[in-house]
Amino acid sequence: MTPEVVTELSGMHLFWRIPCFLTNEEMNYVYLVRCTDDTLYCGWTTDLQARLKAHNCGRGARYTRSRLPVELVYFEEYEDKGEALSREWHVKRMTRKEKLKLIYQKEAGAMKEKINITEYANLITETLPKGILLNTNNGRFNSMVIGWGHLGTLWGLPTFVVYVRQSRYTKAQLDQSGEFTISVPLEGIIPSINRICGAKSGRDTDKAAEAGLTLVDAETIHTPGIKEYPLTLECRILYAQDQDLMKIPKDIRERMYPQDVPGTHPMANRDFHTMYVGQIVDAYIIR
Numbered sequence: 372m373t374p375e376v377v378t379e380l381s382g383m384h385l386f387w388r389i390p391c392f393l394t395n396e397e398m399n400y401v402y403l404v405r406c407t408d409d410t411l412y413c414g415w416t417t418d419l420q421a422r423l424k425a426h427n428c429g430r431g432a433r434y435t436r437s438r439l440p441v442e443l444v445y446f447e448e449y450e451d452k453g454e455a456l457s458r459e460w461h462v463k464r465m466t467r468k469e470k471l472k473l474i475y476q477k478e479a480g481a482m483k484e485k486i487n488i489t490e491y492a493n494l495i496t497e498t499l500p501k502g503i504l505l506n507t508n509n510g511r512f513n514s515m516v517i518g519w520g521h522l523g524t525l526w527g528l529p530t531f532v533v534y535v536r537q538s539r540y541t542k543a544q545l546d547q548s549g550e551f552t553i554s555v556p557l558e559g560i561i562p563s564i565n566r567i568c569g570a571k572s573g574r575d576t577d578k579a580a581e582a583g584l585t586l587v588d589a590e591t592i593h594t595p596g597i598k599e600y601p602l603t604l605e606c607r608i609l610y611a612q613d614q615d616l617m618k619i620p621k622d623i624r625e626r627m628y629p630q631d632v633p634g635t636h637p638m639a640n641r642d643f644h645t646m647y648v649g650q651i652v653d654a655y656i657i658r
């Protein structure tokens with residue numbers, strides 16, 4: 372039997388479920404084992420099965436020798452030995468929390484399939500008015516529903532533009548973190564997500580927990596994507612600009628930005644939008 376190969380990211384194969392071991396002399400593995408004292412040890416090998424056996428016979432690393440038995444909890448496969456050794460160096464230097472994240476993502480079955488955004492332009496544009504998610508993370512994660520935005524090109528770069536009112540908790544998050552992720556459902560919006568993330572504020576509640584969102588670490592920025600809305604765009608803010616209300620056509624201005632109305636009005640007074648242009652730095656589907 373062969374391990375289940377699910378995806379390939381820049382030459383790196385990620386195996387998330389292992390029906391049994393397959394040793395392949397051509398392959399290089401970076402692995403994590405959990406020791407009997409619950410600590411994690413990272414190593415490199417070309418033969419996982421033999422290496423695990425060696426660890427458990429006390430012929431593995433000095434670190435694991437006094438912490439037996441060990442259990443394999445994670446591995447990545449590389450065709451290139453240099454790449455594997457470099458990855459091992461990095462994983463060894465990760466904090467325990469970061470190593471646990473790798474394992475957790477494996478267990479959650481979260482993998483990313485890179486996409487060509489233009490192939491999904493129709494889906495994104497059609498779903499947008501129904502409500503997709505704009506996620507921010509400034510130490511605290513928050514997700515808000517947006518219905519306005521554009522996928523396009525600016526200064527020769529792929530971009531996604533969002534419009535966020537001044538009153539949103541998301542606005543402060545964007546201004547502080549300088550980045551966001553966009554999450555789009557592949558099979559229609561989930562009404563409960565719209566109800567919670569499109570009406571409640573991150574100021575008052577942990578919307579991700581309330582809406583049951585599964586957060587998946589991003590590849591290049593610090594704002595996670597969402598498994599339930601798997602199409603993910605990672606964006607770094609290139610440019611932001613407040614709307615000039617006087618330049619908005621009068622009928623739209625009066626409808627969307629009513630002035631001198633009670634503060635309880637949902638679009639009250641000076642609650643105009645700021646436009647944020649995000650450069651799309653990564654795009655994938657979380658599988």
Ligand SMILES: Cc1cc2nc3c(=O)[nH]c(=O)nc-3n(C[C@H](O)[C@H](O)[C@H](O)COP(=O)(O)O)c2cc1C
Pocket residue numbers: 500501502513514515516517518519520534535536538539540541542565568569570571572573574
């Ligand atoms: C379908 C839909 C689309 C929305 N689009 C936007 C939008 O584009 N910009 C915006 O500022 N608010 C929009 N909202 C409102 C916010 O999602 C809502 O006010 C949210 O509670 C703000 O959350 P926050 O305070 O945590 O940022 C939309 C809401 C819904 C239901």
